[in-house]
Every structure is written in structure tokens, then in C-alpha cells.
Amino acid sequence: MRFDTLLESPADWMHRGQSHGDIVVTSRIRLARNLVGHSFPGWGRKQENEATLRVVQPVVESLPQLGEPFSRHLNKLTAIQKQALVERHLISREHAARAAGSAAVMNRAQTISIMINEEDHLRMQSIQPGLALRESFEVLDEIDTQLEQALEFAFDRQLGFLTACPTNLGTGLRASAMLHLPALMLSDQVNQVIQAVNKIGLAVRGLYGEGTEALGNLFQVSNQTTLGDKEVEIIARLQKVIEQIVNHEKNARQKLLSDNTTTLCDQIGRAFALLRHAHVMPSKEALNLISMVRLGVDLGFFPSEFAVTLESLLMEIQPAHLQIRADRKLPTSERDEMRSQIIRDRLKCLPEPDISKALGGLHNCPPNNDDA
Amino acid sequence: MRFDTLLESPADWMHRGQSHGDIVVTSRIRLARNLVGHSFPGWGRKQENEATLRVVQPVVESLPQLGEPFSRHLNKLTAIQKQALVERHLISREHAARAAGSAAVMNRAQTISIMINEEDHLRMQSIQPGLALRESFEVLDEIDTQLEQALEFAFDRQLGFLTACPTNLGTGLRASAMLHLPALMLSDQVNQVIQAVNKIGLAVRGLYGEGTEALGNLFQVSNQTTLGDKEVEIIARLQKVIEQIVNHEKNARQKLLSDNTTTLCDQIGRAFALLRHAHVMPSKEALNLISMVRLGVDLGFFPSEFAVTLESLLMEIQPAHLQIRADRKLPTSERDEMRSQIIRDRLKCLPEPDISKALGGLHNCPPNNDDA
Numbered sequence: 001m002r003f004d005t006l007l008e009s010p011a012d013w014m015h016r017g018q019s020h021g022d023i024v025v026t027s028r029i030r031l032a033r034n035l036v037g038h039s040f041p042g043w044g045r046k047q048e049n050e051a052t053l054r055v056v057q058p059v060v061e062s063l064p065q066l067g068e069p070f071s072r073h074l075n076k077l078t079a080i081q082k083q084a085l086v087e088r089h090l091i092s093r094e095h096a097a098r099a100a101g102s103a104a105v106m107n108r109a110q111t112i113s114i115m116i117n118e119e120d121h122l123r124m125q126s127i128q129p130g131l132a133l134r135e136s137f138e139v140l141d142e143i144d145t146q147l148e149q150a151l152e153f154a155f156d157r158q159l160g161f162l163t164a165c166p167t168n169l170g171t172g173l174r175a176s177a178m179l180h181l182p183a184l185m186l187s188d189q190v191n192q193v194i195q196a197v198n199k200i201g202l203a204v205r206g207l208y209g210e211g212t213e214a215l216g217n218l219f220q221v222s223n224q225t226t227l228g229d230k231e232v233e234i235i236a237r238l239q240k241v242i243e244q245i246v247n248h249e250k251n252a253r254q255k256l257l258s259d260n261t262t263t264l265c266d267q268i269g270r271a272f273a274l275l276r277h278a279h280v281m282p283s284k285e286a287l288n289l290i291s292m293v294r295l296g297v298d299l300g301f302f303p304s305e306f307a308v309t310l311e312s313l314l315m316e317i318q319p320a321h322l323q324i325r326a327d328r329k330l331p332t333s334e335r336d337e338m339r340s341q342i343i344r345d346r347l348k349c350l351p352e353p354d355i356s357k358a359l360g361g362l363h364n365c366p367p368n369n370d371d372a
Numbered sequence: 373m374r375f376d377t378l379l380e381s382p383a384d385w386m387h388r389g390q391s392h393g394d395i396v397v398t399s400r401i402r403l404a405r406n407l408v409g410h411s412f413p414g415w416g417r418k419q420e421n422e423a424t425l426r427v428v429q430p431v432v433e434s435l436p437q438l439g440e441p442f443s444r445h446l447n448k449l450t451a452i453q454k455q456a457l458v459e460r461h462l463i464s465r466e467h468a469a470r471a472a473g474s475a476a477v478m479n480r481a482q483t484i485s486i487m488i489n490e491e492d493h494l495r496m497q498s499i500q501p502g503l504a505l506r507e508s509f510e511v512l513d514e515i516d517t518q519l520e521q522a523l524e525f526a527f528d529r530q531l532g533f534l535t536a537c538p539t540n541l542g543t544g545l546r547a548s549a550m551l552h553l554p555a556l557m558l559s560d561q562v563n564q565v566i567q568a569v570n571k572i573g574l575a576v577r578g579l580y581g582e583g584t585e586a587l588g589n590l591f592q593v594s595n596q597t598t599l600g601d602k603e604v605e606i607i608a609r610l611q612k613v614i615e616q617i618v619n620h621e622k623n624a625r626q627k628l629l630s631d632n633t634t635t636l637c638d639q640i641g642r643a644f645a646l647l648r649h650a651h652v653m654p655s656k657e658a659l660n661l662i663s664m665v666r667l668g669v670d671l672g673f674f675p676s677e678f679a680v681t682l683e684s685l686l687m688e689i690q691p692a693h694l695q696i697r698a699d700r701k702l703p704t705s706e707r708d709e710m711r712s713q714i715i716r717d718r719l720k721c722l723p724e725p726d727i728s729k730a731l732g733g734l735h736n737c738p739p740n741n742d743d744a
Contacts, residue, residue, distance in 0.1 A: 262709055266651035273645030279638035279727065337634055353649075 001070040001108060003081055007324065011088060011110035014311040017130015022298040023246045024131040025178040025218065025311075028089070029140050029235075032163045032172035033122040036152045040164040041102070041117040049101030049117050056116050057103055059150040065143055066107040075099040080329070083320035089127065091115055112139065119164045120172075122147070131242060133175050133235045141231070160227065170227030175238050179245060182217040182295040183252035186267075190219070193245055197221060202241055216287030216314070221245065257299060268296040269353070276347045281340035282332075286317055302353050313346055373442040373480060375453055379696065383460060383482035386683040389502015394670040395618045396503040397550040397590065397683075400461070401512050401607075404535045404544035405494040408524045412536040413474070413489040421473030421489050428488050429475055431522040437515055438479040447471040452701070455692035461499065463487055484511065491536045492544075494519070503614060505547050505607045513603070532599065542599030547610050551617060554589040554667040555624035558639075562591075565617055569593060574613055588659030588686070593617065629671060637727045640668040648719045652705075653712035658689055673727045685718055 013026045034040060038052045053073075061071050074082065074095070082096040091104050095118040106113040115123040124143060126136040147153075154162040160170035168174070184190040194204045203222050206214040221242060223234050256264050271292035275281070290310050297306045315321060317339045323330050326338065385398045406412060410424045425445075433443050446454065446467070454468035463476050467490040478485040487495040496515060498508040519525075526534040532542035540546070556562040566576045575594050578586040593614060595606050628636050643664035647653070662682050669678045687693060689711045695702050698710065 262651055266712070269649035269651050270646055273649035274642055276649075277641035277645035277725075279634055279641050340638070 001068060003070070003072075003077070004324075006070045006106070006108065006110070007084060007321070009108050009110070010312055011315075013111060013127050013129045014308065014315070015129050016304075016307050016311075017128065017132060019131040020243075020246050021130040023180055023249050024242065025180055026089075026127050026129055027132045027136050027177045028125060028127045028175070029133065029136040030123060030125045030174040030176075031140050031144055032120040032161065032168045032174075033124070033144070033147070033151075034120050034154045034162055034164070036154050038121060040119075041098075041121065042119060042164055044101075046101055052121055053101055053103055053116055056121060056151065057105065059147060060105045060114050060116065060122075063143055063146060065112055065139065066105065069105050069107055071105040072103060073100070074102045074104065077104075080320045080323050084318075084324055087318040087320050088315060092118060092123070094118060095123075112143070120168070131177065131239070131246070133177065133239050133242075134232075137173075137175070137231060137235055167224075168226050171229070171231050171234065173226055173231050173234060174222055175235050176220050176222030177238070177242050179219045179221060179242070179249070180217060180291065180294060181219055181245070181249050182291050183256050184249050185217045186256060186264075187252050189248070189252060190214075193248055194219070197241060197245070200241065201225060202238065215284055216291040218287075218291070253295070253299065264299075265301075268292050268299075268301055272296065272302075272347075272353055275343050277344070278340050279344075280333075280336045281317075281343060282336050283317070283319065283339065286339060286343065287314070290314060296353065303351065306350060309346055309350065313343060316342055373440060375442070375444070375449070376696075378442045378478070378480065378482070379456060379460075379693070381480050381482065382684055383499075383687075385483060385499050385501045386680065386687070387501050388676075388679050388683075389500065389504060391503040392615075392618050393502040395552055395621050396614065397552055398461075398499050398501055399504045399508050399549045400497060400499045400547070401505065401508040402495060402497045402546040402548075403512055403516055404492040404533065404540045404546075405496070405516070405519070405523075406492050406526045406534055406536070408526045410493060412491075413470075413493065414491060414536055416473075418473055424493055425473055425475055425488055428493060428523065429477065431519060432477045432486050432488065432494075435515055435518060437484055437511065438477065441477050441479055443477040444475060445472070446474045446476065449476075452692045452695050456690075456696055459690040459692050460687060464490060464495070466490060467495075484515070492540070503549065503611070503618070505549065505611050505614075506604075509545075509547070509603060509607055539596075540598050543601070543603050543606065545598055545603050545606060546594055547607050548592050548594030549610070549614050551591045551593060551614070551621070552589055552663065552666060553591055553617070553621050554663050555628050556621050557589045558628060558636075559624050561620070561624060562586075565620060566591070569613060569617070572613065573597060574610065587656055588663040590659075590663070625667070625671065636671075637673075640664050640671075640673055641725070641727055644668065644674075644719075644725055647715050649716070650712050651716075652708045653689075653715060654704075654708050655689070655691065655711065658711060658715065659686070662686060668725065668727070674725050675723065678722060681718055681722065685715060688714055 017024060035052060035055065038044065039048050041049050044052065057071065061069055082091065085091045085104060086093050086096050088110060090106055090110060090113045092115065095102065095104065095115045098117065102117040104113065104115055111127055113125050124140055126139040128136045156162055161172040163169050163172055181190055184193055197204050201224050203224050205220045206218070221238070223238050271289040275289050275293065290313060293302065294307065294310050296302050297304060297310065319335055322335050322338050330338065389396060407424060407427065410416065411420050413421050416424065429443065433441055454463065457463045457476060458465050458468050460482060462478055462482060462485045464487065467474065467476065467487045470489065474489040476485065476487055483499055485497050496512055498511040500508045528534055533544040535541050535544055553562055556565055569576050573596050575596050577592045593610070595610050643661040647661050647665065662685060665674065666679065666682050668674050669676060669682065691707055694707050694710050702710065
């Protein structure tokens with residue numbers, strides 16, 4: 001598969017998920033595996049890593065779940081192409097920094113992605129829209145079982161699967177969900193939630209994992225420990241916490257809608273307006289404005305089809321995606337212009353929101369002063 | 373004439389003037405006159421002022437230039453009604469603070485307004501759109517001549533017309549123009565211009581005269597001295613300076629258009645967008661956003677009919693106008709909501725701007741990245 005074909009294909013997880021799709025953007029499971037008798041990638045020399053790759057890649061490529069996969073040695077991808085894969089959450093930033101001896105393999109729908117020789121020999125991920133941790137795990141569990149028939153994984157009776165970093169030891173499993181929490185953010189409750197989640201041993205991070213900012217009101221919640229529990233237990237515990245956060249967010253939305261209707265209408269209206277008419281749109285501003293419009297979709301201010309447009313816009317407007325489209329390196333100023341143009345064009349096709357009408361008789365937004 | 377009838381009539385000067393109407397919003401001439409043998413209003417007791425009023429008001433009301441005038445004792449107007457007249461520049465803030473013994477008389481087109489017992493017995497103003505100082509003066513000169521036939525004005529051979537405050541002595545004339553200078557503001561040149569104008573003895577003030585802020589990039593330029601020169605000389609000198617400022621503003625607009633096209637498009641686009649979609653719109657923000665859209669009209673980004681809508685919006689969205697429409701006192705928060713609704717409704721009828729198209733092939737705004 002050509003790189004462009006991959007990028008032009010909309011990822012399956014850009015569609016809204018069945019379960020809590022308004023708040024849980026995606027659910028993701030990742031498994032780490034290593035081969036017996038091969039050095040870990042960070043320890044192995046180039047030749048050893050290339051040898052590992054030669055063993056692993058054909059097995060991965062032949063997985064029936066991947067269909068006709070996109071499969072590339074990282075030294076066959078440009079820096080911008082690798083960055084675009086990071087923007088799509090298909091490879092990690094760490095993997096993008098690698099070249100010879102590493103590869104990335106994924107299906108066209110971009111729901112399954114396997115990094116070869118990242119920190120471990122194999123880092124497999126399954127990503128799905130909405131709250132679908134169990135479903136994502138089942139996909140990966142099956143792949144894991146199939147790979148085990150062809151590859152001998154490093155496994156210790158007591159410790160479980162061996163990994164380059166001890167934080168992944170045992171199950172090698174990281175389960176995470178990307179949550180959209182604008183109402184908790186607007187009502188200043190999000191830090192409270194993060195602290196509570198941290199206390200029970202789960203991690204909360206920004207849009208691109210560890211150490212990144214929570215742009216666009218997007219937060220990633222994941223398990224910290226991989227050892228001592230079964231996979232299904234880790235997932236069940238995370239699922240329960242996510243359901244609680246989802247409820248908090250839903251309550252916060254209801255409260256905003258009933259107590260701060262006008263402010264909410266104003267913020268959503270302004271966000272839509274700026275996306276629709278600005279001619280310079282920096283990345284951070286775009287993410288935050290799109291977040292507000294997304295909230296507007298969830299609250300029924302905009303037609304629900306709008307959600308998919310916003311989701312794919314979030315991808316398209318990222319720096320590497322823009323530069324691939326332009327087919328050259330772009331300075332920030334040109335990216336900001338190009339981003340604004342893409343957003344304007346995409347939103348142009350959509351009907352104008354009538355926020356007041358959307359709220360109907362129930363919510364008085366804005367008060368109809370014509371009668372006064 | 374009922375007060376509501378007056379307020380519902382669009383003022384003639386809201387239309388765009390023939391001469392430099394894109395930059396000179398209005399030209400205004402004011403004459404101060406006092407009666408022989410009557411105390412100045414600030415010195416006279418209530419009874420004396422009422423006696424003056426009884427002499428002056430019938431003469432003023434019978435001026436043929438006023439048609440069937442709106443004429444009211446100030447104690448017959450509510451505080452909000454008086455504030456609305458201030459917002460329309462028909463009476464001064466000082467006059468609005470008065471009650472018994474003072475009156476306001478004006479024509480329906482609101483081009484002529486005569487305050488009785490403000491600081492002087494008579495303060496007459498003629499206001500016209502565009503650069504029309506001479507025309508405005510001629511209107512007032514004729515009225516002055518007619519009034520002189522019925523009233524004996526206090527006049528000194530050496531000093532000229534006597535006034536309550538020595539700064540008005542002589543001609544009693546104040547000539548001023550309201551200038552819209554967004555490009556000088558955006559390119560940080562406006563203070564330079566103000567300093568130069570001050571140096572040659574002219575005053576530059578904000579939207580509502582002395583001591584007020586320059587909201588909406590609107591500046592009022594007027595003569596400081598009234599003594600020692602003939603009326604036509606004062607006007608000619610002011611006219612010359614205004615023409616120079618107009619040229620500076622025109623050059624600044626051209627320069628912005630050629631050197632900062634994208635930023636300009638962005639600011640105009642964002643201003644239109646926020647006016648079109650916000651649900652809370654504070655007064656200051658509204659004035660500044662309308663100023664940017666007005667610049668957009670002048671630059672051809674919007675149809676020129678748009679100008680009248682903006683001009684009348686500037687009136688309608690002011691605090692007293694809103695409260696008269698609502699028929700009750702409104703707290704700031706409600707005014708901000710009502711203002712946003714009026715603006716949204718008015719702009720809804722207008723076609724969407726296509727800034728890029730408006731700029732045509734000449735200006736590359738924004739760069740068409742589809743081809744890249």
C-alpha cells in the first residue's frame with residue numbers, strides 16, 4: 001500500500017463510537033512482546049536489530065487481520081511521513097525517531113498497528129472508537145495468539161512477558177482511552193478528576209501521551225501497572241474509572257446547559273465563527289475551538305454528521321499532514337494560513353448552526369428580547 | 373413628534389457621505405449664542421432660566437428648517453431617553469444632566485439639533501455625513517441669521533459673541549469631524565497623527581467628546597480656538613487637516629492591503645464571525661469589531677450596502693437604545709445578550725463575505741494551497 005493511500009483512507013476510529021462516543025473518543029490496547037534469544041532493540045546493535053526485523057516482519061505482514069497491510073522499514077519513510085503517523089497515533093514519537101532496523105506495519109483501516117523494534121521487539125496496538133477496551137483487547141489477544149505460533153516470546157513463569165522496561169513487565173499491556181472533557185474543563189473540575197484518577201494508580205496524560213499538553217480538552221487515561229493482574233482485570237478496572245469520568249463530564253454538561261446557557265452558547269458560537277472565518281489559525285487555537293464545536297454537536301446545536309467532519313479535521317490540520325498535502329516543508333506562518341483555509345472549506349459545506357433554535361423551548365438561549 | 377418616532381427615524385447622517393464618506397463619518401458644526409439681558413444658564417436661577425426658555429423655545433420651534441420638530445423640556449424626558457439622545461450625538465452629556473429650564477429641539481432627520489439652556493442659552497448643531505463642514509456651516513449660518521431677527525444675541529464689537537465659557541468667545545463656533553481610522557490604528561501610526569494635530573492647535577477626542585475613549589477606532593477632530601478668526605477660516609483650516617489625515621489613513625489601508633493581506637483578512641474575517649455568532653457581546657467589543665467589518669466594506673470585502681447596516685447598528689446597540697427597545701432598565705449582562713442578538717439578526721440578512729474572492733487575483737489571500 002502506498003503511503004498516500006494510507007493517509008487518504010479515513011481511519012475507522014474517526015467515526016463516533018457506539019458506547020459513550022460523545023466523550024470517549026477512542027479506546028486503545030497495546031501489548032509489548034519480545035523474542036527469546038534476541039537482544040532488546042535499545043541494546044542490540046544495528047545488525048542484530050535487522051536480524052530480528054527479518055524474523056518478525058514477514059510473520060506480522062501475514063496476519064489475516066491486517067488484510068493487505070501498509071508495511072515499511074522506518075528508513076524508507078521521510079521525517080514528515082513518520083510525523084504524520086505519530087499524528088494519527090499509529091506509531092509513537094519514540095518509534096518515529098528510529099530508522100534502520102525498525103518497521104511499522106498497519107491495516108488500511110488503521111485500527112491495528114504494529115511497531116517492530118520500538119523499545120520492544122513488538123509493540124502491537126488496537127484502537128477503536130468509543131469505550132471499547134474489551135473489544136480492542138480481543139482483537140489484539142487473537143493476534144498475539146497467532147504470532148505465538150510462529151515466534152517464541154520471552155516469557156517467565158513468575159514475571160510473565162519480559163520487556164525492555166520493567167514498567168511493562170508481566171502482561172505487557174497498556175490500556176488507555178482518549179476522553180473529551182470540555183465541560184469538566186469549563187467548570188474547573190478537571191484537575192480534581194485527574195488527581196482522583198492518579199490516586200488510584202491510573203495515569204492521565206495529554207493528546208500525545210506522556211509529558212504532552214491537554215490540547216483540545218483531550219485527556220488520555222491509562223493503567224500504570226502491568227504486573228500482578230490478569231489483562232481482563234486491568235481492563236475492567238480502567239473501564240469502571242472511565243465510566244465514572246464519563247458520568248462526571250455528562251453531569252457537568254447538563255449543569256452548564258441549565259445554569260450557564262448563554263455563556264455556553266456564546267463560547268460554542270464564537271468557536272464555530274472563528275473556525276469558519278479566520279484566515280490565520282494556529283494549531284493550538286484550532287484544537288481548542290474544534291473542541292468547543294464538538295461539544296456543540298454533542299449538545300445538539302449542530303447536526304450529528306458534523307462529528308465526523310471535526311474528527312477528520314483534527315487529523316488533517318496537523319503539521320505533518322499539512323506538509324504532506326503541500327508536498328513541501330512549510331514554515332509555521334504558512335501552516336497557519338493553510339490550516340485556516342482547510343477548516344473554512346470544510347465548514348463551508350455545513351449548515352449554519354442555529355444555537356437558539358437547537359435549544360428549543362426548554363433552554364432560554366438567548367432570551368428573546370423582541371418580546372420585551 | 374413622539375420620542376419613539378424620532379428614535380425610529382434613521383438619522384440622515386447615518387448614510388454614507390459623498391465626500392470621503394469611507395473615512396469621515398460625520399461633519400459637525402456647533403454655534404453658541406446667548407441673549408442680552410438674561411443670565412447665563414449656569415448662573416441664572418431656575419425661574420430666570422425658565423423665563424429664557426419661554427422666550428427662546430417658540431422662536432426655535434418655528435424655524436422652517438426644522439419642519440415639524442421634536443421639541444421637549446428636559447424634565448419631560450426620562451434619564452434613559454436623554455441618554456439615547458446623547459448616544460445619537462443630538463444633545464451633550466452635560467445637557468442630559470439638566471432638567472427644568474432646559475429643552476432640546478431637533479428635526480426628524482436629526483441633522484439639526486438645538487439645545488436650549490445648556491452651558492449657553494443656545495447651542496445649535498448641524499451634522500452631516502462625510503466631509504461637509506462648509507455645508508453644515510451654511511445650514512447653521514442661515515438658522516443663526518433667522519434667529520437674530522427674533523432674538524437679541526449678546527455681542528461685543530471687539531470680542532464677538534459672548535459665551536458662558538471664554539473658550540467659546542468670538543465666533544461661538546466649534547467645527548468637528550468624526551474620523552474612522554482603523555488602518556492608522558492597526559499600523560500603530562495613530563498617536564503620531566494625534567500629536568501632530570494637537571501641535572497645530574486642534575483637538576482630537578474619542579467617540580463622545582472630551583475625555584472619552586477612542587472606541588471603534590473613531591476619533592473626533594475639532595478646532596480649539598474660536599476667537600480671532602472668521603468662521604470660514606476656522607473651517608477651512610480644519611478641513612485641510614482632515615484631508616491630510618484622510619490621506620494618511622488611505623495610504624495606511626493600501627499598505628496593509630499589500631503588505632499584510634493575510635493578517636488583514638484574518639482580522640476582518642474574525643470580526644465578522646464574532647459579530648455573526650457570539651451570544652454575549654459587550655459594548656466595547658462590538659464597537660471594535662464593527663470597526664473592522666466597516667474597514668472590510670471600505671476595502672470591498674463586503675457589499676457597500678453593508679455600510680448603512682453597520683452605521684445604524686452602532687446606534688441601536690448602545691445601552692440607552694437597548695433599554696428603550698426593551699422598555700425597562702437592563703443590567704449589563706442582559707444588555708450584552710440583547711446586543712448580540714440584534715447584531716446576529718441584522719447580519720443574518722447579509723450575504724456571507726468571501727474575502728478571498730473579494731481580493732480577486734491581485735491580492736493573494738489566502739494562498740491557494742490546493743495547488744501546492
